Amino acid sequence: MIAVCDLDFSYRGNGFRLRVPRLEVAPGESVALIGPSGCGKTTLLTLLSGILVPASGSIVIEQINIASLGREGRRDFRAIRMGLVFQEFELLEYLNVLDNILLPYRVSPILELSEMVVNRARSLAEDVGLADKLARRPGHLSQGERQRVAVCRALLARPGVLLGDEPTGNLDPANRDHVMDILFSYSAETGSPLVVVTHDHELLPRFSRTLDIRELNA
Numbered sequence: 155m156i157a158v159c160d161l162d163f164s165y166r167g168n169g170f171r172l173r174v175p176r177l178e179v180a181p182g183e184s185v186a187l188i189g190p191s192g193c194g195k196t197t198l199l200t201l202l203s204g205i206l207v208p209a210s211g212s213i214v215i216e217q218i219n220i221a222s223l224g225r226e227g228r229r230d231f232r233a234i235r236m237g238l239v240f241q242e243f244e245l246l247e248y249l250n251v252l253d254n255i256l257l258p259y260r261v262s263p264i265l266e267l268s269e270m271v272v273n274r275a276r277s278l279a280e281d282v283g284l285a286d287k288l289a290r291r292p293g294h295l296s297q298g299e300r301q302r303v304a305v306c307r308a309l310l311a312r313p314g315v316l317l318g319d320e321p322t323g324n325l326d327p328a329n330r331d332h333v334m335d336i337l338f339s340y341s342a343e344t345g346s347p348l349v350v351v352t353h354d355h356e357l358l359p360r361f362s363r364t365l366d367i368r369e370l371n372a
Contacts, residue, residue, distance in 0.1 A: 155178070155179070155180060155181055155214075155215070155216065155217075155347065156177070156178065156179040156202065156213075156214070156215050156315065156347050156349070157177075157178050157212075157213075157214040157215075158174050158176065158177040158178070158202075158211070158212070158213050158214075159175075159176055159211055159212045159214075160174075160175060160176075160210065160211040160212070161173065161174040161175075161177075161201065161208045161210075161211035161212075161213065161221075162208055162209050162210045162211055163197065163201060163206065163208040163209055164209065170192075170194070170197075172194040172197050172198060172201075174198065174211075174370045177365075177370060179347040179349060180347065181345040181346070181347060182341055182342055182344075182345040182346070182347070183341075183347055183348070183362045183363065184338060184341055184347075184348040184349075184350070184360070184361045184362045184363070185347070185348070185349045185350070185361060185362065185363045185364070185365055186350055186351075186352050186357065186358050186361040186363070186364045186365070187199070187349065187350065187351045187352070187365055187367055188351075188352065188353070188355075188358070188364060188365070188366050188367070189366050189367040189368050193367050193368055194367050195319075195351040195367045196240075196241070196319050196351060198367065198370070199240070199317050199318075199319050199349065199351055201213060201221075202215070202315075202317055202349065203232060203236060203238055203317055204220045204221075204223065204228030204229075204231060204232055204236075205228075205232075207221060207228075208221055215231075215235070215236075215314075215315055216235060216314055216315070218231065229262075230262070230264050233258055233262040233264060233265055233311065234264060234265070234311065234313075235313055235314040235315060236313050236314070236315050236316075236317060237308035237309055237311070237313035237315070237316045237317070237346075238308055238317050238318075239301075239304050239305055239308045239316075239317070239318040239319065239321040240304075240318075240319045241319050241320050241323070243292075243300045243301060243303065243304040244304070245292040245300055245303060245304065246292070247291060247292050247293055248291070249291070249292075250288065250289050250290060250291050251279065251284060251287050251288045251289070251290055251291075251292075251295070251303055252272075252275060252276070252279070252288040252289070254292065254303050254307065255275040255278065255279060255303060255306045255307045255310060256271070256272065256275050256307075256310070257307060258307065258310060258311060259271055259310070259311075265311060271310065274310060275306065275310055276288065278306040278309055278310065279303075279306055281306075281336060282302040282305060282306060282329075282332070282333060282336065283302070283329070283332075284299065284302055284303065284306070287299065297324040298324045298325045298326065298329055300324075301321065301322070301323070301324045301325060301333075302325075302329070302333060304321075305321060305333055305336070305337070309336070309340060312344070313346060314344070314346050315346055315347055315349075316337060316340065316341060316346055316347070316348045316349070316350075317349050317350075318337070318348075318349070318350040318351065319350075319351045320351060320352060320353065320354075321333065321337070321350060322334060322352075322354065322357070323352075323353075323354070330354070330357075334357060334360065337350075338360065
C-alpha cells in the first residue's frame, strides 16, 4: 500500500513545485503516470522512492512514513522493499551482466548474498532473454538489453513496491510486452503496488488506473 498525503516539494531556484494532496495505490494495483515532460512524473517517483524528501507531507509505504526517515533509513528501505527501474539504468561498466543484477547485494550491508540469490539472478536473466549474455559488460549490450538488466536487478530482492520510469522505453514491442508481462505478473502474485511513468499510450489499457500528474498536482 502506498499512501501520499499533503505532499509539497519544490526545487530551489527554478520555480517548479509539486503538490499532491492525496494519492493511494492499493496492494497489487498498477498505476500509469502520464503527462507532458517537466510536469513532475519523475519527481513524484523519486519522492516515492525516498531519494528526494518533501518539504512537508507524508509518504507511507507498507505502514512506514519514508519521508520521516533519515538518509540511511531510506536507503535501507529501498534496498529491502523497493524495485526501481529509472531512465538512467545505473549499470556499472566494469561489471558484467550477472554482477550488475547482483549489485544491490554487493553494496548493501543489509542484504545477504547467497547461492539462492545468484540462482534467482540467473533465472530472471533467462526470463528476459539475457541468459547467454551474463558475462558481457554493459558496453557490449544494446539499450534494450541494458534496460532488461535493470529490470532484473529491480526484481532480485523480491520487493514489496515496484516503481518504473519508462521501464520499457528502449524496447521493441515484443520485448516491451514481455517485460511488462513480468512486472504485471509479479505485482499480481505478490500484491506489490506497481507505479510506472510512461509515454507509451499503447500500454495504458493494461494498467488498473491511469493518472495524469497535472490532476494530482493541485
